[in-house]
Amino acid sequence: MAAMHPRTIVHIDLDCFYAQVEMVADPKLKDKPLGIQQKNIIVTCNYPARARGVHKLMYINKVPKVCPDLIIRDGSNLKRYREASEKILDHLRGWTPEVERLGMDEFFLDVTHMVADEQEKMEKKLDFVGHVYRGETLTLIETQTRNESHVPSCTAKVHHCRCGCYQRLMTGSHIAQRIRTSLYQTLGYTASAGISVGKMIAKLSGELKKPNQQTTMLPAYIDGFLAPLRVRKIPGCGYSTSKKLASLGIETVTQLRNLSKQKLIKAVGAQIGGRLHDLAFGLDTSHVVATVREKQMSEEDSFKSCTAIDDVALRILSILRPLLERVRMRFQKHGDLPSTLRLTIRDRLSHQKTEQSKINTSGGAYFTTRTSRQTTIPLGFFHPENKKQEGYCVDHLMKLFFKMIPRKNQRFHLTLINVAVARFQAFGGAGKLGKQHGIDSFFIQSPTKTAPSSEDNIPTTRMAHLEHVKHTTDATRISQTARKRKFKTPPSFFRPRPPVQCTSGERAPQPERRQPAEQPVEPEPVTAEEIDALYITAARVTP
DNA sequence: ATGGGTCCT
DNA sequence: AGGACCC
Structure with missing residues (x-):
């Protein structure tokens, strides 16, 4: 046996x-x-x-x-x-x-x-x-x-x-x-x-x-040992699940054992429910999964208040710089680059006293929901030799911000900003250029004149200009499509993993989700004026 | 709460 | 994209 x-x-x-x-x-x-x-x-x-x-x-x-x-x-x-x-x-x-x-x-x-x-x-x-x-x-x-x-x-x-x-x-x-x-x-x-x-x-x-x-x-x-423990002690049974269980009168592992698996799954879902039921009896077949590298990298800052566009740009930039530094270090070591850029914010005004802000029993603290937008970026964008990546990133991130705070005069009250990169893929050799094309073709663009749309006023201040970024998309579309062919067929680094051996009695590994086919998007070109505006901003970040 | 991360829905 | 979880 x-x-x-x-x-x-x-x-x-x-x-x-x-x-x-x-x-x-x-x-x-x-x-x-x-x-x-x-x-x-x-x-x-x-x-x-x-x-x-x-x-x-x-x-x-x-x-x-x-x-x-x-x-x-x-x-x-x-x-x-x-x-x-x-x-x-x-x-x-x-x-x-x-x-x-x-x-x-x-x-x-x-x-x-x-x-x-x-x-x-x-x-x-x-x-x-x-x-x-x-x-x-x-x-x-x-x-x-x-x-x-x-x-x-x-x-x-x-x-x-x-x-x-x-x-x-x-x-x-x-x-x-x-x-x-x-x-x-x-x-x-x-x-x-x-x-x-x-x-x-x-x-x-x-x-x-x-x-x-x-x-x-x-x-x-x-x-x-498990019998008298509060369910909250079980790894995987967090704040939300333990509240759901408490509403059923279940607070300890012993009580959890007396709830049928069917009822448990109905209350907290199949994944968590199935696992919790097993764990209550000490049954745990989950494997040690060897850690390779981070699948994403992020930097964030939280603060009392951020209510102005220029402050958003400023904070984004100060978060972005150490993140880009980390991306560079990782590229030197492992030769891979991210192809997803994400902005996450926590906005008090979007979640004021709604059902989305919950009260924590212990401290009475608020959990305000975060919202995020992400965009795909061409492989090579984050290459250390792309001298304009900082500018392009701020550009992209401000656009993502305006996707979440869309109205021109919409008030906001941010308490957190997070910038993340994800979906790392091998690119060339570690720290080396992609020689066959020349690295420049991946990201260097001739300056494109932006034309403000008819009803917009031409921005007169530096920060109005930053806000103006969101209206520049149409003017740059032609040059985008012209260059798109270069990124049409990116190398796929999502090779299927070899099948994992599964000994009898152990839980089968979860099937891997298919990655959707990639369709990289050109970064929006930034005008010389915008770059200048950015660097004036940048100078203020690190006096 | 902080400043990160993971996986599931 | 959000939610829940982990530290």
Whole structure:
């Protein structure tokens, strides 16, 4: 008979990640209370700070009362955190290629093969390392401090699963320990880890003992561990789903187990419902999907108020520049470029006191809906040698903005702007030009005179000119169609993946959605005056 | 809330 | 394009 719990999954969670990156970079901070600030919030803090009563997402104005000597570092530039996360990802890949990243600071590792290799070499371990969950009444026990034989008699009956997972998890606990130790010794980072037979339970296990500790969860204890948990604790059951469940009177996993799968699916949909039902019983066959590269990149800024067009242009530009820098870095490293550009905004005036703004039970905070528009851009547009990409991008993004705020005198009150690029495709060689055509043909355009449409006034101010961009489309259409042929048949980099092997009992992989055929669009030409206007604006962004 | 990301509908 | 989820 096939093993009931064939896999060994390790979940690694870096301790207070942003704060740790700062402490590794500047060891003086290590034993002092440290908080990381973004806007008016301490988004995370180290453990000395937590001991003083500082916590995540604490408003900065509360800090003086609880910890007046808190050292505060600005965390609004994520660059170093991203880089640290990449280093950690690479390090973990040195142990196994099967590493999946979640956010910047969490990683799933499927160590099934590592466990098998180790067991083949007759290197069977006689005990666990780290904590092992043994139920509520027994509490967690630090295994090194116990003085017992390798199968503790008091619990022998309960955790002796005949499928062999007991030995595999024991080996897995040692692998997790080695990984954590090497992570600390090579990069200086401490992490907490959970070890079990599935992703969800490994993740939940790791949360039991933090920081810099690890916990193994044996299958025999999974049901009992999950039973009293609030459904909201289950990964995948977020704010909205837990509210829907609460309206059915369901707040705990035990209550969830007593709801039929049919009713659950009716309440929250087939995908989430089916998965939640399984997870309630600890059944989790989801795979560790090796993380490759980001599928999109975005930069955003939130603020109290942005109500003027020129302010929009200004903020877009200041967001755009670091994003373009990231696109360049990625191109140097991987030789791919994005072909989608997206603008997302949060507009208070569009969502005022409508049903779209919900009240959060905990803080009474507002969730205002974001709206977005995106456009396809020719491959090569983001090539580092396209000197006008900044100008073209602002042009495109302002057009996208006017798609969302269409009326000329429409008032708006933005509180967030996000610019994203997506749909990366290989382009030439890393950092090299597409030699066959000459890179210039992809984006260099002769200046095109724009003619204002008849009823429009010719803009007299710089910012009116920026707004004017949205009316220039017709005048440039002829030159567009003339050049369109060049982009008619872009190389397709969406090759079908080889079929994934599916062992019996495991969930079949989701069929991949077809990408619609690409029809790249020319960037709108920008006049010399518009470029000038942009650069006057740009000069104001970085004085 | 922040400033990112993912996948599903 | 939006919604829900994750950190």
